[in-house]
Amino acid sequence: MVQDMLGNELYVGAYKDGSVWRTNKFVDVAQYPIDSCSETRIWERRMLYCVPVPGLNSWAEPPAVVYRSMDSPTQHGEKRQRLDESTDNMDFDVSDEGFQGSPSTKKLKEDGHPSQSQELNIEGTSSSLSMLPEVNRDSLPCLVKIYDCPECDMKLNEIFEFVGVFTFDPEFKVENNDEEFANGFSEDVLVQLPPNKVPRLHCLTHRKLTVLDFPSSSPTMEVKSNLVKEIRNALLRHLTAVLGNDGVAAQFLLLHLLSRVYSRVGTVAVGKLSLNLNCFNKESVPVFGPRLLLAIKNLLPFTQCISLTVDYLNTASLAPKKDYETNRLITGALQLAESSHLIFDETQLEAGTLNSVGVENARLLKTLMEMQKVEYDFQYYKLDMEADVQLLVLSEGKSNILPADIVLPFQPSSVDSFEATAEAIEAWRWYLATIRSLPHSIEAEIQKVIENDLVEAKQADRSMGTQDLADC
Numbered sequence: 001m002v003q004d005m006l007g008n009e010l011y012v013g014a015y016k017d018g019s020v021w022r023t024n025k026f027v028d029v030a031q032y033p034i035d036s037c038s039e040t041r042i043w044e045r046r047m048l049y050c051v052p053v054p055g056l057n058s059w060a061e062p063p064a065v066v067y068r069s070m071d072s073p074t075q076h077g078e079k080r081q082r083l084d085e086s087t088d089n090m091d092f093d094v095s096d097e098g099f100q101g102s103p104s105t106k107k108l109k110e111d112g113h114p115s116q117s118q119e120l121n122i123e124g125t126s127s128s129l130s131m132l133p134e135v136n137r138d139s140l141p142c143l144v145k146i147y148d149c150p151e152c153d154m155k156l157n158e159i160f161e162f163v164g165v166f167t168f169d170p171e172f173k174v175e176n177n178d179e180e181f182a183n184g185f186s187e188d189v190l191v192q193l194p195p196n197k198v199p200r201l202h203c204l205t206h207r208k209l210t211v212l213d214f215p216s217s218s219p220t221m222e223v224k225s226n227l228v229k230e231i232r233n234a235l236l237r238h239l240t241a242v243l244g245n246d247g248v249a250a251q252f253l254l255l256h257l258l259s260r261v262y263s264r265v266g267t268v269a270v271g272k273l274s275l276n277l278n279c280f281n282k283e284s285v286p287v288f289g290p291r292l293l294l295a296i297k298n299l300l301p302f303t304q305c306i307s308l309t310v311d312y313l314n315t316a317s318l319a320p321k322k323d324y325e326t327n328r329l330i331t332g333a334l335q336l337a338e339s340s341h342l343i344f345d346e347t348q349l350e351a352g353t354l355n356s357v358g359v360e361n362a363r364l365l366k367t368l369m370e371m372q373k374v375e376y377d378f379q380y381y382k383l384d385m386e387a388d389v390q391l392l393v394l395s396e397g398k399s400n401i402l403p404a405d406i407v408l409p410f411q412p413s414s415v416d417s418f419e420a421t422a423e424a425i426e427a428w429r430w431y432l433a434t435i436r437s438l439p440h441s442i443e444a445e446i447q448k449v450i451e452n453d454l455v456e457a458k459q460a461d462r463s464m465g466t467q468d469l470a471d472c
Contacts, residue, residue: 001050001051001052001053001054001157001158001159001160001337002048002049002050002154002155002156002157002158002159002160003049003050003051003141003156003157003329003331003335004048004049004156004328004329004331005046005047005048005049005154005156006047006048006049006143006327006328007046007047008044008045008046008047009044009045009046009047009145010042010043010044011024011042011043011044011045012024012030012034012040012041012042012043013025013041013042013043014040014041014043015030015034015038015039015040015041016038016039016040017032017035017038025043025147025202026147026164026165026202026204027165027202028167028195028200028202045145045146045147046145046146046147046149046151046154047143047144047145047146048143048144048145048146048154049141049142049143049144049193049328049329050141050142050143050144050160050162051141051142051331052140053159053301053302053337054302054304054335054336054337054340055302055303055304055336055340055341056301056302057297057298057300057301057302057303059298059301060214060301060302140199141193141198141199142198142199142200142201143193143198143199143200143201144162144164144200144201144203145200145201145202145203146203146206147202147203149203149206154208156385157335157336157337157338157385158208158337158338159208159209159210159337159338160206160207160208160209161206161207161209161213162201162203162205162206163203163204163205163206164201164202164203164204164205165201165202165204166199166200166201167195167199167200167201167202168195168199168200169195169196170196192326192327192328210338210339210433210437211300211301211339211432211433211436211437212433212434212437214301214429214433223434223438228431228435231427231428231430231431232254232431234424234427234428235254235428235431235432236250236251236254238295238418238420238424238428239253239254239295241416241417241418242288242291242292242295242418243288243291243292243410243412244287244288244412244413244414244415244416245412245413245414245416246410246411246412246413248408248411249277249408249410249411252275252406252408253275253277253392255273256273256274256275256390256392256406257296257299257300257341257390257432258432258435258436259271259272259273259390259436260272260339260388260390260436261372261386261387261388262440263440264386267371268371269371269372269373271440272372272388272405273390273405273406274369274390274391274392274393274402274404274405274406275391275392275393275404275405275406275408276392276393276395276398276399276402276404276406276407276408277392277393277394277395277408277409277410278394278395278396278397278398278399278407278408278409278410279396279397279409279410279411280347280394280395280396280410281396282347284410284412285345285347285394287415288410288412289345289347289394291418292343292394293305293343295418296341296343296392298425299425299428299429299432300339300341300390300429300432301339302336302337302339302340302341303340303341303342303343304336304340304341304342304343305342305343305344305345306333306342306343306344306345307345307348308344308345308346308348308349308401308402309348309349309350310349310350310351310352310353310354310358311352313354313357313358313361313362314354314355314357314358314361315357316333316357316361317330317332317333318332318333318334318361318364318365319332319334319364319374319375319376319377320332320334320335320374320376320377321376321377321378321379322376322377322378322379324379329376332374334364334365334368334374334387334389335374336387336389338387338388339388339389339390339436340389340390341389341390341392342389342390342391342392343392343393343394344365344391344392344393344394344399344402345394346393346394346395346396346399346401346402347394347395347396349395349401362401365401365402366401366402366403368387368389368391369391369402369403369404370403372386372387372388372389373385373386373387374387391404
């Protein structure tokens with residue numbers, strides 16, 4: 001997930017080595033020393049700070065990746081020799097008129113930048129395979145460098161799959177006089193995000209991911225009405241068993257899991273459906289809380305559960321904040337990817353006093369619940385960022401902090417087994433991801449019925465506002 005956008009980095013993209021032009025594209029360190037008198041071309045590349053998707057469940061994780069090492073100490077000399085030979089095959093003869101034999105000669109001569117068709121082929125990669133060094137994979141960030149890509153192509157909090165040149169140097173030491181990094185001009189990034197802690201990935205290609213890309217093991221199924229109905233009924237029976245044979249709660253939970261923001265009209269996020277299951281008590285919470293959490297974790301790719309207490313509200317960092325000293329966006333608990341699911345457990349909430357942080361956090365949660373927006377703190381100003389997060393609240397009575405769209409008493413009558421086969425779970429994942437992604441439309445006749453109902457409601461109570469009508 002794109003957690004922070006660090007702007008553009010200037011670097012020596014091409015430089016003249018004698019009569020040969022060489023490039024530093026897709027590499028961290030210049031393969032050859034750059035003479036201070038050498039003719040150079042300054043290019044730009046975008047930098048994105050990416051992190052694992054918050055709340056990513058184990059079944060949605062990609063398989064383990066084996067990285068092909070280019071820096072094996074035992075084969076460094078052989079690798080360097082082959083690299084030199086392969087690079088020599090790329091050399092261009094240069095005359096006073098400029099490049100000769102370069103496929104992008106005209107483009108580079110005109111504006112000093114390479115064309116998007118320019119490619120770099122590096123052979124001589126070591127045949128030895130090495131796994132990523134032992135690090136906490138759940139918190140492993142990555143600095144992704146993007147080439148030849150429009151800025152509007154990527155946005156904050158979006159999920160991407162990158163393919164590129166990966167580098168990670170756990171023994172690297174930052175030195176002020178390190179000449180090898182003279183090909184880049186982002187000293188702050190080098191200090192704040194050193195290569196021995198934050199890997200680099202020079203992106204060759206990328207694609208945006210959605211929830212449809214995460215049930216990767218599910219068979220490709222055609223959306224047919226009879227198949228969809230069969231899967232839905234099976235999922236509804238499963239949710240009913242999870243909720244102690246409470247069929248009404250299961251129906252609303254399924255609608256909640258299928259909800260998404262598909263349109264915005266003013267401040268109204270159309271399509272959201274937050275759910276507050278109340279009437280939980282000390283006996284039912286330990287039984288049905290874990291069952292519900294496990295069931296949702298098995299169905300959705302990104303889920304988290306937050307125990308809402310006075311202490312948590314008074315101390316938690318919910319909103320992302322900009323740190324201008326490091327020029328970094330410090331993440332918060334509410335910086336989430338699209339289609340994330342959050343469970344708030346209010347059953348542990350007791351009487352207490354909220355400090356200024358707690359009051360602000362309660363306001364942030366209410367804004368997320370009502371408007372599907374998160375307020376980012378940029379110190380000198382605040383910016384509302386749109387969100388699409390499914391919110392489920394478990395409480396004893398109606399929540400006063402989190403005003404949900406639906407408040408429903410939870411009334412279990414039994415504690416039945418809710419185990420399911422792997423094939424059934426995969427089908428349910430496919431169903432939820434596919435149905436949520438389908439385009440939404442309302443037929444003209446239904447639109448007329450809804451319009452008449454809203455007019456009647458407004459005539460019956462003149463005090464009703466836009467939000468009240470949206471909740472009808």
